[in-house]
Amino acid sequence: MLQPGKQNNVKHKKRPKPAPYVWAAITFLSVGLLFIAPGVDLPLIVHRIFWPLSRLLIIMALSLGLSALVEGMGWSEIVARLSRPLMRTGNFSDWSGTAFTTAFLSGVAANTILWNAYKEKKLSRRELLLATLLDLGLPSYTLHLPITIAIIIPLVGTAGLIYVSLTFIAALLRTVFVLILGRLILSSPKKMGKTAQGHQNKEELEPRKERVKKLLARYVPGRLSQIAMYTVPIYIMVVLLQQWEFFEWLQDKSASIIAIEALPVEGISVVVFSIVAEFTAGAAAAGAMLSAGVLTVKETVLALLAGSVIATPVRALRHQLPRYLGIFQPKMGIIILMMGQTLRVISVVIVGVIYFLMY
Numbered sequence: 001m002l003q004p005g006k007q008n009n010v011k012h013k014k015r016p017k018p019a020p021y022v023w024a025a026i027t028f029l030s031v032g033l034l035f036i037a038p039g040v041d042l043p044l045i046v047h048r049i050f051w052p053l054s055r056l057l058i059i060m061a062l063s064l065g066l067s068a069l070v071e072g073m074g075w076s077e078i079v080a081r082l083s084r085p086l087m088r089t090g091n092f093s094d095w096s097g098t099a100f101t102t103a104f105l106s107g108v109a110a111n112t113i114l115w116n117a118y119k120e121k122k123l124s125r126r127e128l129l130l131a132t133l134l135d136l137g138l139p140s141y142t143l144h145l146p147i148t149i150a151i152i153i154p155l156v157g158t159a160g161l162i163y164v165s166l167t168f169i170a171a172l173l174r175t176v177f178v179l180i181l182g183r184l185i186l187s188s189p190k191k192m193g194k195t196a197q198g199h200q201n202k203e204e205l206e207p208r209k210e211r212v213k214k215l216l217a218r219y220v221p222g223r224l225s226q227i228a229m230y231t232v233p234i235y236i237m238v239v240l241l242q243q244w245e246f247f248e249w250l251q252d253k254s255a256s257i258i259a260i261e262a263l264p265v266e267g268i269s270v271v272v273f274s275i276v277a278e279f280t281a282g283a284a285a286a287g288a289m290l291s292a293g294v295l296t297v298k299e300t301v302l303a304l305l306a307g308s309v310i311a312t313p314v315r316a317l318r319h320q321l322p323r324y325l326g327i328f329q330p331k332m333g334i335i336i337l338m339m340g341q342t343l344r345v346i347s348v349v350i351v352g353v354i355y356f357l358m359y
Contacts, residue, residue, distance in 0.1 A: 024229075030236035037243040048239050053232060056108075056323065060227050063112035064219045070098065070113075072212030090182030093189045095122050096131040103139030110135050111327045116219060129336060130182050132328075136340045137175030141168065151280050152304075155287040159300040166305065166355055170347035177343070230333075231326030238322055282307050298359055305352040309345050316341050 034040050070079060079101050080087070080094035087097040095117040103110035114131050117123045123131070145164075152160035286304055289295045295303060316337060325333035 027233040027236070030233045030240065033240055034236065037240050039243055048242075049236060053235050056231065056235075056326075057224070057228055059106070059108050060112060060231075060327065061220060061224050063106065063109035064116070064223055065216060066102075066109055067113045067116045068215035068219045069212055072215045073208050086179070088189075090130075090134070090179035091186035091188050092131060092134070092182055093123065093127065096127060096134065099131055100135060100139060103135040104142055107135065107140055107143060108323060108327070110139070111324075115327050116223065119223075127182075127186055128332075129339065130178055130186065132336050133340055133343060134175065134178045134182075136344065137171050137178060141171035148279075152283045155280075155283040156290060156300060156304070157287070159286070159290060159297045159304070160283065162297070162301045162355075163304045166301070166351045167308070167348065170344075170351045173347045173350065174343055177347075226329070227326045230329055231322050234325050235322040238318060242318070279311075298356075302352060302356060305348055305355075309348055309352075312341050312345050 034045065069075070077094065080097035083097040083100045084094065087094070087100065092100075096114070099110040099113045099117075102113055111132060114123065114128055114135075118125070118128045145168075148167075149164060152163060154160075156163070282304070286295065286300050290297065290300045320337060321333075324337045327333065328336055
């Protein structure tokens with residue numbers, strides 16, 4: 001029997017996580033559904049599942065290896081130094097700074113670094129959420145900016161330049177908002193105490209190659225298997241949804257609820273549907289209608305912004321869901337994906353409304 005006053009010392013057992021065999025069963029179920037899905041054949045499986053999944057897992061493996069290399073060689077201090085002044089304004093730690101700098105080159109690598117630091121208890125859950133949102137601001141926008149400019153400026157001209165400028169302002173707003181939010185709810189990064197300094201000195205005495213080997217052995221096999229356990233079945237399910245025309249149904253429903261009096265019905269319907277299907281097609285349609293006089297420059301910009309907002313849930317489910325759920329695991333991945341896409345939509349709507357009212 002428990003003695004009085006000692007009940008509070010009893011530790012409650014944590015709810016067990018789903019066993020790997022559960023996700024293995026889901027994977028087998030997903031593979032089985034491929035055989036009954038319409039239009040599925042061997043070439044489709046190779047080109048739409050095998051190669052994209054292989055590429056994604058290779059990128060994640062390289063990101064884990066990069067994280068181990070940066071930490072083991074002591075380069076995290078150098079990488080974090082590039083963004084430290086900005087990070088300090090939002091009370092973010094050097095690990096968030098390292099991921100922020102890395103996000104300008106690879107979003108997958110940045111997210112992997114953040115999740116790695118979180119699992120190593122170097123980041124709090126709150127900072128992890130905010131840091132991922134921070135990376136979806138200027139770093140993510142800058143990473144895709146060259147492709148966006150190469151597509152939209154030649155096709156839409158002045159309207160495309162205005163669109164790029166407005167979406168840049170939206171990305172800047174997201175970054176500033178998250179920095180302010182971090183300033184308000186995150187505590188200042190603590191200076192390293194004597195115990196931590198002693199632990200770090202012991203690590204520094206260990207040869208760097210040995211540290212890198214240990215971290216590689218810890219990060220790559222274990223973490224990559226966890227990522228693959230979630231990513232593979234989710235990726236297959238996304239392909240199945242595409243084959244069952246779920247995304248076409250979703251884009252039809254999304255576009256059908258749009259009612260913008262500032263735009264001609266013909267213009268908004270064609271541009272929105274095109275952008276939901278593919279950004280290049282949307283830009284081409286917008287350019288054609290602009291040249292034909294169906295849309296003015298202002299209407300073209302608003303149509304592009306509207307299409308970008310409408311396309312958000314479709315693109316998130318189609319392209320980002322497997323990555324986020326694979327890296328961050330399902331529950332956390334869904335939270336981060338929803339927060340990030342919501343923040344993006346709000347920022348684009350804000351700049352769109354301001355542009356509509358001012359011009």
